[in-house]
Amino acid sequence: MYKPVEIAKGIYNVGCRDWDIRDFHGYSTYQGTTYNAFLIVDEKIVLVDAVKKEFTQELLDNISAIVDPAKIDMVVSNHTEMDHTGALPALMDRIGIEKPVFCSKMGEKNLKEHFTGNLNLRSITDGEDLSIGQRTLTFIETKMLHWPDSMFTYIKNEGILFSSDAFGQHYAGDAMFDDEAGEEIMSHAAKYFANILLNYAPRVEQLLATVKDSGMKISMICPDHGILWRKDPGVIIDAYARWSRQECEPKALILFDTMWESTAAMARQVARGIESQGVGVRIMNTRKCHRSDIMTEMLDSKALVVGSPTLNNGIFPVVADVMTYIKGLRPKNRMAAAFGSYGWSGEAVKILNREFETMGLEIVTPGLAVKYVPDADDLARSFEMGETIGQKINTAFAKGKPIT
Ligand code: FEO
Numbered sequence: 001m002y003k004p005v006e007i008a009k010g011i012y013n014v015g016c017r018d019w020d021i022r023d024f025h026g027y028s029t030y031q032g033t034t035y036n037a038f039l040i041v042d043e044k045i046v047l048v049d050a051v052k053k054e055f056t057q058e059l060l061d062n063i064s065a066i067v068d069p070a071k072i073d074m075v076v077s078n079h080t081e082m083d084h085t086g087a088l089p090a091l092m093d094r095i096g097i098e099k100p101v102f103c104s105k106m107g108e109k110n111l112k113e114h115f116t117g118n119l120n121l122r123s124i125t126d127g128e129d130l131s132i133g134q135r136t137l138t139f140i141e142t143k144m145l146h147w148p149d150s151m152f153t154y155i156k157n158e159g160i161l162f163s164s165d166a167f168g169q170h171y172a173g174d175a176m177f178d179d180e181a182g183e184e185i186m187s188h189a190a191k192y193f194a195n196i197l198l199n200y201a202p203r204v205e206q207l208l209a210t211v212k213d214s215g216m217k218i219s220m221i222c223p224d225h226g227i228l229w230r231k232d233p234g235v236i237i238d239a240y241a242r243w244s245r246q247e248c249e250p251k252a253l254i255l256f257d258t259m260w261e262s263t264a265a266m267a268r269q270v271a272r273g274i275e276s277q278g279v280g281v282r283i284m285n286t287r288k289c290h291r292s293d294i295m296t297e298m299l300d301s302k303a304l305v306v307g308s309p310t311l312n313n314g315i316f317p318v319v320a321d322v323m324t325y326i327k328g329l330r331p332k333n334r335m336a337a338a339f340g341s342y343g344w345s346g347e348a349v350k351i352l353n354r355e356f357e358t359m360g361l362e363i364v365t366p367g368l369a370v371k372y373v374p375d376a377d378d379l380a381r382s383f384e385m386g387e388t389i390g391q392k393i394n395t396a397f398a399k400g401k402p403i404t
Contacts, residue, residue, distance in 0.1 A: 004062045005176055007228060008158055008220065012039045014047075014062035015056040015224075017172040024083075024170060028290040031188070032172030035083055036224045038162055039066055040155070043133025048153055048162045049224055053086030060094060064167075066082040069094045077103040078164035080110035080149045084224055089115050101388070102130070104141050107149035109146070122273040124151070142166065142207060144200050159219035166204075168192055168238050169226030179231035187296075188226060189236060193243045194299040195292045197403050199330040202265070204244035208237065246332050250397050251280035252389055255294060256307030257287050257316040262341035262373050263307045266382040270305060270339060273386020279393045286318045291325045298326060302393050303335040304361060306352050310342035310369075315351050323352075327359050335396070336361035337389055339368040339382065346371070364392045 004012045015036035021029050035051035037059060045067060051059045072095045077085060080103075088111075092099065103111060108123040124130075126141040135163045138151040138234045141157060145166055153162040153211040169188035175181035198261070211218075221236065229236050254275045258264035264285075271281045282297045298304065308315040315323070336359075338352035349367040356363050368385050370378040 004065050004282040006072075007038070007176075007222065007230070008160060010041045011155075011158075011160065012041070012062075012066050013037070013176065013222075013228070014039045014059060014066065016058045016062070018052065018055070019172050027170065027292045029170040031170070032387045033170040033225055034172050036222065036226075036228070037084075038222060039063060039072075040135065041067065044133050044189075046074050046076060046132055046137070047072050047091075048076045049078055049084045049164070050075070050087040050091055053090075054149055056087035056090045056144050059087050059091065070096060072096075072099065075101045075133075076098055076139075076153050076162075077101055077107055077111065078151050078153055078162060079111065079147060079224070080107055080114060081147060083164075084116065084164070084381075085111065085114065088119070089117055092119060102139065104139070104143075104149050104151045106143070107151065110147070110149045129156075142203075144203055145207065146196055146200055150402075154216070159217035161216075161218055161221045161233075163223045165224060166198060167221050167229060167240065168223035172227040175227050177231065178227055178229045178235070181227045186226055186235075186239065189239065190243070190299055191292065191296040192225070193240065194295045195329070198243070198246075198295075198299065199328065201244040201246055201330075201332075204240055208241055208244065210226025220222055243299060246334075247300070248334065249280065249300045250278075250393050251282070251301045252303040252305050252393065253294070253297050253301035254281060254283045254305045254307065255286050255319065255322060256283070256340075257285065257309070257319050258307075259309045259316075259341070260312070260373070262370065263309050263339070265374055265379065266339050266341065266368070266370060267307045269379045269382035270307070270386040270389070273383040274303075274305075274387075274390040274393075276383075276387055277394055281340050283337070286322045289312045291322050295326060295329060298329075298331055301334070302396065303337065303364070303389055304356075305337045305339070305389060307338070308340045308348040308352060310340065310346050312346040313345050313347050314350045315340075323355055327355065330359075332360065334361050335389065335392055337363065337365045337367060337385065339370075339385060341370050341372065341374065343372060364389055
């Protein structure tokens with residue numbers, strides 16, 4: 001458990017580390033996660049966000065190390081999802097059920113739909129200020145980042161932003177701050193963005209523009225998951241700007257499943273063809289790689305290349321699973337191509353192309369279907385398909401098209 005850490009004068013992280021979690025509703029969390037919660041000790045004592053239900057006692061212990069929970073004057077709930085509110089009912093019993101819980105209007109609605117009982121919910125308006133003594137809290141609605149109820153809480157005086165899920169990472173470790181975690185934390189942040197926020201990329205862009213125009217001073221960003229950005233919050237803000245514009249690298253992501261190694265053999269040749277054009281490649285077997293890791297590679301890949309055998313007139317189940325997942329996260333401005341082996345009916349490539357169309361991706365080759373086992377000619381055609389994809393990617397970058 002964390003000892004509460006004073007992250008700024010009179011402000012403490014009283015959250016918890018979840019070392020054991022490996023599957024966060026379908027997102028692989030190989031390094032666990034954290035549920036950060038923040039105690040602000042001013043003339044009023046404020047708790048910003050809570051933790052998952054299972055960690056209620058740990059949160060209470062952490063708060064108690066600073067102050068008697070009954071002395072908390074108010075709670076802010078930036079987001080209703082239960083990793084940040086599960087502890088709320090039991091917590092409010094200790095704090096005092098009559099104490100106000102500030103949240104967005106949708107937060108009020110959603111909290112009522114999650115928890116029975118009589119929480120004293122107070123909905124805020126976007127941009128509303130609340131004085132707590134020396135400090136003033138400003139509430140900023142961030143609808144659909146990533147729930148309708150999401151909001152930020154900002155301390156004007158110190159430029160500290162409590163950003164709920166945004167700018168977070170599923171990470172549990174010794175580090176609590178960016179300067180302690182090092183570069184490696186960016187891969188966790190990228191995975192978080194790819195899997196939680198990519199489908200709301202236009203809203204992220206809009207929010208960043210609003211923040212920039214407002215001239216808000218941001219000295220520290222405190223998300224509810226992972227490390228806090230105190231050394232250089234600009235690093236994660238710039239990364240969010242890039243990711244929300246869906247900027248890519250000259251790189252292709254090849255996903256495949258295979259029945260008797262035929263589609264796998266094609267995948268390797270397609271990859272060689274792409275690499276022959278100096279373009280980067282990642283090959284991921286959908287039955288062996290977690291969909292959330294696949295999505296992380298998708299974040300900066302210019303092309304999505306999918307291989308599937310035909311099974312029962314359709315595509316392979318795990319490929320379908322991953323395609324559904326990717327589609328929901330709405331990658332834009334990317335190229336796509338399909339390939340696969342078949343025995344008799346051979347619908348997989350057509351089905352994948354239809355999926356690409358629905359996703360609004362640019363299909364750069366008609367695709368390649370090979371009967372049963374690819375022979376030398378089929379493998380050569382697979383290589384050529386890869387060359388074509390590589391060339392198209394190079395052309396897109398050379399043209400100075402926005403790499404988006
Ligand atoms: Fe970390 Fe959307 O909850």
